[in-house]
Amino acid sequence: MSILRQICLALALLFASMGSAQAHALEPGFLELRQIAPESFRVFWRKPDVNGAPMAIDAVLPETCTPTRGNDPQFDGAAWVSAWVAECPGGVSGGRLWIEGLESQRTDVLLSLQLLDASGTTHRLTPEATGYDIPEELSTWGVFTSYFQLGFSHILEGLDHLLFVFALLVLIRDPWRLLGAITAFTVAHSITLALASLGFLSVPGPPVEATIALSIVFLAVEILKREQGAERMSERYPWVVSFTFGLLHGLGFAGALNEIGLPEGDIPAALLAFNLGVEAGQVAFVAVILMALMFLRMALPRLREAARAPHSVTTNVMGYAIGCVATIWLAQRVAAF
CATH class of the missing domain: 1.20.1250 (Growth Hormone; Chain: A;)
Known part of the structure; x- marks a missing residue:
């Protein structure tokens, strides 16, 4: 039985170390755009931490927005965050945003978009689909499908x-x-x-x-x-x-x-x-x-x-x-x- 225990322990050490090493890398990123004025959006961008450094991804807003990227992120104890206000003449409807570098990662980014009229949506960006074309009208269905996918992938x-x-x-x-x-x-x-x-x-x-x-x-x-x-x-x-x-x-x-x-x-x-x-x-x-x-x-x-x-x-x-x-x-x- 001692040999059996040694084999099990060796396999367990390998399995546990793999799970531990992937824990942070699999955490999702989070990007929030909250409209605070007809042409102004407060942006909150949260990157996962990978071995003490921010994951090599970046949020890029629609090209009509200024700025399209935020400042260097700061570590908050769990992830790397940055926040800024972007001016987007005409709003963001019909624009496209994407997560640069996500195609090379093994995680997702959850996008949350909230408008002044209380409408909003949530969309899940993945390494296979790194961009999102913002529709003219937002719906709750996008929230439901995105959070369903998050729950499924999390378990x-x-x-x-x-x-x-x-x-x-x-x-x-x-x-x-x-x-x-x-x-x-x-x-x-x-x-x-x-x-x-x-x-x-x-x-x-x-x-x-x-x-x-x-x-x-x-x-x-x-x-x-x-x-x-x-x-x-x-x-x-x-x-x-x-x-x-x-x-x-x-x-x-x-x-x-x-x-x-x-x-x-x-x-x-x-x-x-x-x-x-x-x-x-x-x-x-x-x-x-x-x-x-x-x-x-x-x-x-x-x-x-x-x-x-x-x-x-x-x-x-x-x-x-x-x-x-x-x-x-x-x-x-x-x-x-």
Whole structure:
């Protein structure tokens, strides 16, 4: 078993270091244009931090605006920000703005545009689509689709959230209990996501992130301590466990959403869309894992029985791998307090 543990630890170190290295680089940028007069716009530009320096991207406003770019950004403790007022004769409708250098990055930029007449929109710029042609009339649909995409991409890039869901799939073998656990997890993080995003609940981010890692360690321990014919509490009442930890994961989602902000006037649509995007990403992940397991069971029927048996090599490999990765994350996050 010592060799098995060493192999799992080596893989966990590699996986955790990859996840840690990509954490900041995958954070989205944020560009806000808020109209303060018929031809004046207050601009707020937020770049992700990459190894202590601003990401090599820049916001370029429509060519009718002066200036089209802002001053050098300043570090605010989490990202690099700059703000300025741009004069845009005739407004910005029909103009084009873009994010220079985004095509070479692995992140997105969320654009928020708010006009004097209270209309506004949100648009997601990606490495594949770095520019945006501002329409003559703005709609709420742009807010909904952009925040849905943000929620979907956030859950798929959130390795800790996905690992928690994967640990549930490994631990819970009864389909109905698994469905109940996933449902409870969804309901719980939807509650705290809404409360925190709307300002009714405020919890410091670092302890939340550390506790999320601890929740994965807990599930890993439960996987390794499973016994034949003796269900543990997490197997008998998995919805209680997943609901409790789901509240914490919802605070983690809210922390990511608060980094970007919610558009005034379209807060309900943005919040609903982000949450639906998170759920869609989660469902897609679970579907892929279940399909992979189904094919493995068809191709290797003996592996299925081995995986279901407590303390089997397969179960131990998954349990130790999940636990090692989560423990490393926990240590990193506690050290970052």
